[in-house]
Amino acid sequence: MSDEAAVIVEGVSKKFCKSLRRTMYYGVRDLLADTLHLQRRSEHLRPGEFWALKDLSFELRRGEWLGVVGPNGAGKSTLLKLLNGIVRPDEGRIEVRGRLGALIELGAGFHPLLTGRENIYVQGAIMGMSRREMEGKLDEIIDFAGIGDFIDTPLKFYSSGMHARLGFSIAIHFNPDSLVVDEVLAVGDISFQEKCMRRMERMRAKDKAVLMVQQHTYWIEALCDRAMWLDKGGCVRIGKAADVVRAYLDDQDHRLAASTREELSKLPDDMHTPASIEVVELLGEDGVVKDTFYSGEQMTVRIHYNAHERIEWPLFNIRVFHRGQGVLEASMLIDGPEAEEIEGRGTVECRLDSLPLTPKVYEVVIFARAKEGVSDIVPMRTYAVFQISEENRDGWPMRGPMAINHLRQGSPVYVRRSWHFQNGKGSKP
Amino acid sequence: MIGDVISSRELIWRLFVRDFAAKYEQSALGYLWALGPPLVTVAIFTFLTRNRVISVGETALPYPAFVLLGLTVWGLFSGSLMSITSSLTGAANVIKKMNFPREALVFAALGQALVDTLIRTVLLALFFVWYGVPVRWTIALIPLLFAPMLMLTIGAGFLLSTLNAIIRDVSSALGLALQFAMFLTPVVYPAPKEWPFILINYVNPVSAFVVAAHDLASKGALTMPATLISSSLFGLLLFLLGWRVFRLAQPIVGERV
Structure with a gap:
């Protein structure tokens, strides 16, 4: 990992509107203001608006994998849209160095009546590949998708799995300098997922940066160097992936405990018992x-x-x-x-x-x-x-790649243990 | 701006091919459907004038050929405007997820209307032969009229597609407005010469192009060159303004489409 930044996010805020009617009205007003170069008062919320992201700053370095966790409505999708340049921040600045790829909605530009091969060209063009680039990669894309003869069949006869495989294959061959990934890694069957992971690992080796949004924190624990915990549009914590995931999961448990406790307090008192x-x-x-x-x-x-x-x-x-x-x-x-x-x-x-x-x-x-x-x-x-x-685990060996997540999903009982190979080679790392 | 369009020509082409291939994929008559609306309209107006229900006065060409020529020019305008206006909303799913030059959607939508026009031109040629219209060389100049008219159309389309992304009423309202506008354009009747109808020639920027097309096909000379020039300039201005607004508006569109 080098220290060179691939993406810089500085004091970024973004507001959205909850009401459809107001969205139309504000949209027309903002459009007029932009056209006439009037200053928009973007730092204030108008009625019905809320901050989807507020004053967010971080850096994604080259070769680094950054995971983003947070509950629903934390601002994860907004962040992806901002990075992808689909919406513009109301305040702050985003700098993307080099080509940014997005594994967000696989095959968004697909047309069901065209064949897989035709769709590769359409989707590739939408992503910004030149004709030469596409022609050079066509075989590789088809091969990676692994859908065989179906490549010349209209997409509407594809299974959803084949659809996703083709989409992923095109996206991954785009060859970006940085990649933003939404919750799309769980496409296809296990062997295809393995293939995707190997391909992503190759990107890491080439010093490409990855920003990954995941509900499933085990992906982040296993794959990311650093993690960022978003909540209500702000960064709660950013740092070593394991630390952030641990704190986030503890917080999730904390909320669960609190809500269970609240339900308990609402239960009626027992009546007529001795x-x-x-x-x-x-x-x-x-x-x-x-x-x-x-x-x-x-x-x-x-x-x-x-x-x-x-x-x-x-x-x-x-x-x-x-x-x-x-x-x-x-x-x-x-x-x-x-x-x-x-x-x-x-x-x-x-x-x-x-x-x-x-x-x-x-x-x-x-x-x-x-x-x-x-x-x-x-x-x-x-x-x-x-x-x-999970804080203060006194002397537990937790060197496994999914220790934090597995501990939570596995058995509730913890027994101290030790492992010994009779004839394994080498010592533990 | 121009550079962006050149660099996204591959994308425009792919989107055009996609829509072209997909439009009539599961249909038996395919692109012949482009001929339906103008043929029906020609039939109606020929019937109405022959039976003196309406009277449009002398036309320089045999009436059915006159109407079809007018409809072909008008159809290029209204067809492109309609498809451009709904080009952003039609691709809402892609716009919300991916970043690419949105102009490509506009130009690809224009392509569909151009294909329709091309097919209608074949029909038009058959009409001219059938009615024995003498072919003047000036008829070859008609496609040149399309350049400024399309500037006007794209300019208006840039503005309307942007607005339509924010307020969906725009495309419904446009469909209605275009139906009226056709009768406020000298499409099925020759350019009016009396007050107040003569206003149509000057206030409606599309009139100049329809009138010029009729002139070039029949008289071989323009009857209203000044209005043609002013309408063309207006078209160019609208094109530049529309494009500018379109560009500025994309982040707003991405949020709300």
């Missing part, structure tokens, strides 16, 4: 209430109950769920009762010495039974939500 649980608190090792824990950390579940009548030998049960699946359980049905009777308000605490969990969002489900353990005195329900954060 006892009820008023509040459940989760405490860290230092006795402070919190909702984000580290893997392996100690957690105390403190249950504030209210026994409306005298209850003998109460048995409390705590289960930790992830996505509706029980992960671990602490139960007095197993461990046995701790108090002979309770009545009125009180608390019971359960200390879990260590949470052997991977970074995810978990729910704490509690129920209670009396004496023989047959009838419920408090019915089963979720009372608390907590998140295992």
Whole structure:
């Protein structure tokens, strides 16, 4: 990677309008203003407008792969349109050095009645290839697409997979200096995807820059050098891909936990049960209430109950769920009762010495039974939500190419482990 | 600007070929459809004048040939204007996703109207032979009239296609307006000589070209050279202005088309 910039984005802002009617009105007004060279007051929002991007600055260096993550409406598509020169920023400046290619909508200019071969010429011309350039690459494009005899069949008889393969093949042969990629890498079957990736890797070797927008953060973790996290039109964080992806996913979990918690608070109170649980608190090792824990950390579940009548030998049960699946359980049905009777308000605490969990969002489900353990005195329900954060993973080996993403999608339980090859060559990198 | 058009000639050609090939791909009569509207119109007006429902006065050519010539010139204007106006909205999907010189869409759309005109010219020649119209050498000058008229058309098309990308009403309104405008142009009747109809010759910039085409095919000399020159200059001005606005407007179009 060289330090030379391929794309420079400096203080770029872009606003859009939510109302179709106003869009027409503003469009005509802006058109008049531009024609008559009047100054547009672009720094203010007019009624119905919002900032799709606000004061964004970054650089894409040659040979670098930059991933862009962010929730829907963060401004990712707007950024791609700006880089591609389809819309102009209201403020700021974008400089693209060299030829910029776009893997955005594959085969946007395709016509269904023309054959694949004819469409290659149309699409190539739209992308700005000269006739000579196209003729030189025609065989290579057809070969790469791998659609065989279908190349001389009208496009309307293509499967959607063949359509995408042809589109991708044309786009990738455009030979740009920098490439912006929307969520199009998942085209075709596995072997075609492999082929696309190899081709993209070749671009990296040639010092070409790639800016990649992806919902699926594992692509970014595996392929990108750096990543940028966009939210509400601004850059939340930019830096090493792994760090940004980790922070972004933690934040996603955080939002999920918060929204689950809000739903919980809306649930009606239990009625006509012998006892009820008023509040459940989760405490860290230092006795402070919190909702984000580290893997392996100690957690105390403190249950504030209210026994409306005298209850003998109460048995409390705590289960930790992830996505509706029980992960671990602490139960007095197993461990046995701790108090002979309770009545009125009180608390019971359960200390879990260590949470052997991977970074995810978990729910704490509690129920209670009396004496023989047959009838419920408090019915089963979720009372608390907590998140295992990925920060501070104490000594976990995470050298794999998709460690961050895989840890979240894989098993909730984490066990310390070590790997040994009996007769492998070389040592670990 | 000119340089951009030259460098995108490949694109213009490809888009033209694409639309040309695709337009009548699944049709039996194909390009013969271009002959439908003018033939029907000629038939209607010949019927109306023969039966004295309307009276258009003396025409310098046999009436059906006169009308068809007028319609061919008018059709080039209105056909190109219509297809240019909807050229941007028709390609909205590509415009929103890819960056390329948008003028190519305009010129490719013009190409379709030119092909239609070429086909109608063949029909026109048959009419001239059938009605025994003496062929003057000046008839060969008629295509030269098309240059300034197309400037006018493209200029107007630049403006209207841009507006149509923002407000879709434009193309619907244009279709309606062109139907009226044909009757405010000396297409099916000779150039009026009395007040207030004589205004048509001066206010409507297309009139000069239609009248000149009729003149060159019949008299061999122009009856209104001054209006032809002023209309041509107007065409050139509109072309330059239209292009400028079109260019400036592209970022707005990309956002809203």
